[in-house]
Amino acid sequence: MxxxxxxxxxxxxxxxxxxxxxxxxxxxxxxxxxxxxxxxxxxxxxxxxxxxxxxxxxxxxxxxxxxxxxxxxxxxxxxxxxxxxxxxxxxxxxxxxxxxxxxxxxxxxxxxxMLYVLSYDGSVKSPADLAGEKIGMFFRNDMPDLVFGRVMQQNGLTEGKDYTLHYVSTPFEALQLLLSGRIKHCVLPEPAATAGMVKGKKLGKKIHRSIDLANEWASVTSGKGRxxxxxxxxxxxxxxxxxxxxxxxxxxxxxxxxxxxxxxxxxxxxxxxxxxxxxxxxxxxxxxxxxxxxxxxxxxxxxxxxxxxxxxxxxxxxxxxxxxxxxxx
The missing domain is CATH 3.40.190.10 (Periplasmic binding protein-like II)
Structure with missing residues (x-):
């Protein structure tokens, strides 16, 4: 359990x-x-x-x-x-x-x-789909935050203008915000993402693994998605x-x-x-x-x-x- x-x-x-x-x-x-x-x-x-x-x-x-x-x-x-x-x-x-x-x-x-965007919204498939949204994020100005921000920037989205981040201290706090319904999307690493989806299912909540930031990295480097x-x-x-x-x-x-x-x-x-x-x-x-x-x-x-x-x-x-x-x- x-x-x-x-x-x-x-x-x-x-x-x-x-x-x-x-x-x-x-x-x-x-x-x-x-x-x-x-x-x-x-x-x-x-x-x-x-x-x-x-x-x-x-x-x-x-x-x-x-x-x-x-x-x-x-x-x-x-x-x-x-x-x-x-x-x-x-x-x-x-x-x-x-x-x-x-x-x-x-x-x-x-x-x-191993970084993913989880979302209640099944229609979210790409960074562009997060325009106008608030996303939970842990560790401000560290690797997860920097990777996500760079992917969003490459897709023409600027923090504070096109989307907002709700910063918390840990991925658990980000997931708690998601499970409570206070946010619709959050960035999580593995294994927290998988564990969170399992927890959501037990609570009767459908949480989607919407965006794989490793795959999206290809847009940043014009290379492989990793x-x-x-x-x-x-x-x-x-x-x-x-x-x-x-x-x-x-x-x-x-x-x-x-x-x-x-x-x-x-x-x-x-x-x-x-x-x-x-x-x-x-x-x-x-x-x-x-x-x-x-x-x-x-x-x-x-x-x-x-x-x-x-x-x-x-x-x-x-x-x-x-x-x-x-x-x-």
């Missing part, structure tokens, strides 16, 4: 992670026989759960433990302290930490975007001591991603023990998480384009400049 407490903890925790670092910290020590993996509820953590449970890193370590973390501040503290060497993170957070002098690099991207939202960040200490582990982990990400996408119900069953959401919700969210496993160097142009677009309105989000070329592994 999805309780208010569990929904708040997991959806807000994930989206908070998505705004400042949310993700899959993995602690590793070159001399240690085990890896301890930590991650947010759902999203790429479903892949991490599979990697841990199926022994995909047995060639490099005797044991892999996975558990869900509660606070995104732990990610920052772990890397600043030097205790963490390999972590999943929103891609711009890795750039920010690198530009602040931490010896970190981007290994890969594990999701091509943006490099989150992936794995590596500390140079681990990269220098155990480069074979890093390569093995990336291969495990590829294998795990393919399996999770092909077997969402089975993947949810594996992950549900660690991710405190019902397995059916996890399974339903998987197709909307746009999982991938792309080497950062192979998509450096897309990453730099994403960073540059975010920085147009908020330069500090990436630390004021693009990372150096050797940031991308």
């Amino acid at each position: 999805i309780t208010r407490r569990s929904f708040l903890s997991h959806s807000a925790g994930f989206a908070a992670a998505a705004s400042i670092g949310g993700s899959l910290p993995i602690m590793a020590n070159a001399a240690a026989p085990s890896l301890s993996l930590y991650g947010p509820p759902v999203g790429p953590s479903v892949v991490l759960s599979y990697i841990a449970n199926k022994g995909l890193l047995s060639e490099y370590t005797s044991k892999v433990d996975f558990s869900v973390y509660k606070s995104p501040d732990v990610l920052r503290a772990g890397f600043v302290s030097g205790d963490w060497k390999l972590a999943g993170t929103p891609s711009y957070v890795a750039a920010n930490l690198s530009n602040k002098g931490l010896p970190v690099k981007m290994l890969n991207i594990m999701t091509w975007g 943006f490099p939202m989150a992936g794995m960040m590596v500390h140079e200490d681990l990269l220098n001591v155990q480069p074979e582990l890093i390569e093995g982990f990336h291969k495990a990400c590829i294998e795990g991603t393919q399996w999770v996408k092909a077997n969402p119900k089975e993947a949810a069953a594996v992950a549900a023990e660690n991710i405190k959401l019902p397995a059916p919700v996890i399974a339903k969210s998987v197709p909307h998480t746009h999982l991938t496993a792309e080497r950062a160097k192979d998509i450096q142009v897309e990453l730099e384009q994403f960073y540059s677009i975010l920085a147009e309105k908020n330069p500090s989000i990436i630390g004021g400049k693009l990372p150096s070329a050797d940031f991308y592994l």
Whole structure:
């Protein structure tokens, strides 16, 4: 059952992670026989759960433990302290930490975007359909807000003139406004979007997944409908001591991603023990998480384009400049 407490903890925790670092910290020590993996509820953590449970890193370590973390501040503290060497993170957070002098690099991207507009109005299919409307939004001037605003701008819509945003602190608050009927539309990440639709159905409310902001990103870049939202960040200490582990982990990400996408119900069953959401919700969210496993160097142009677009309105989000070329592994 999805309780208010569990929904708040997991959806807000994930989206908070998505705004400042949310993700899959993995602690590793070159001399240690085990890896301890930590991650947010759902999203790429479903892949991490599979990697841990199926022994995909047995060639490099005797044991892999996975558990869900509660606070995104732990990610920052772990890397600043030097205790963490390999972590999943929103891609711009890795750039920010690198530009602040931490010896970190981007290994890969594990999701091509997980942001959606939910709406009561089934006729809403595109940004243009939100003209004149009020939309719930969390994390002002952070990644979700910047992505949505840029998509709307590209479609000729200006905030305050053509539409308005109702800012709240967490995705749970945005969804509560939607469920109470105080707003008709809101932006939510996965798995909050799926969990919210399930909650709405139980309340007898028809909520539509109206706009996939990843698909809409094509209008911004004149390229593919995707943006490099989150992936794995590596500390140079681990990269220098155990480069074979890093390569093995990336291969495990590829294998795990393919399996999770092909077997969402089975993947949810594996992950549900660690991710405190019902397995059916996890399974339903998987197709909307746009999982991938792309080497950062192979998509450096897309990453730099994403960073540059975010920085147009908020330069500090990436630390004021693009990372150096050797940031991308």
